[in-house]
Amino acid sequence: MSGAVMLALSFCRPVITCRKGSLLDIVTRSVGVLWSLDTAEQLAHAMAQAGNTAYSRDEILEYARTFDRDRSANITADVMSSAQWV
Numbered sequence: 001m002s003g004a005v006m007l008a009l010s011f012c013r014p015v016i017t018c019r020k021g022s023l024l025d026i027v028t029r030s031v032g033v034l035w036s037l038d039t040a041e042q043l044a045h046a047m048a049q050a051g052n053t054a055y056s057r058d059e060i061l062e063y064a065r066t067f068d069r070d071r072s073a074n075i076t077a078d079v080m081s082s083a084q085w086v
Contacts, residue, residue: 005017005023005026005027005032006026006064006067009031009060009061009063009064009067010061010064012057012058012060012061012064013060014031014032014033014050014053014055014060015027015031015032015033016032016033016035016043016046016047016050017032017033017034017035018034018035018036018037019034019035019036019037020037022078025078026067028063030055030056030059030060030063031055031059031060031063031064032050032055033046033047033049033050033053034046
């Protein structure tokens with residue numbers, strides 16, 4: 001799980017992050033935007049989308065508070081157990 005994402009959420013800030021790993025389970029449309037790592041144009045689109053969305057600071061903070069240590073550990077463990085190791 002990304003500490004940067006959780007830090008942003010704890011400051012009531014929406015996030016733009018890559019569509020990868022545990023971030024898929026953390027970032028919802030109400031708190032941010034996920035983007036594919038394919039092109040810079042997709043990142044620009046995600047940034048525009050986030051900029052045009054009216055996020056609720058209260059909703060973001062309430063959501064961030066749902067991630068206690070146990071929930072965060074379970075999300076990370078689920079992602080790690082399903083990962084394809086090379």
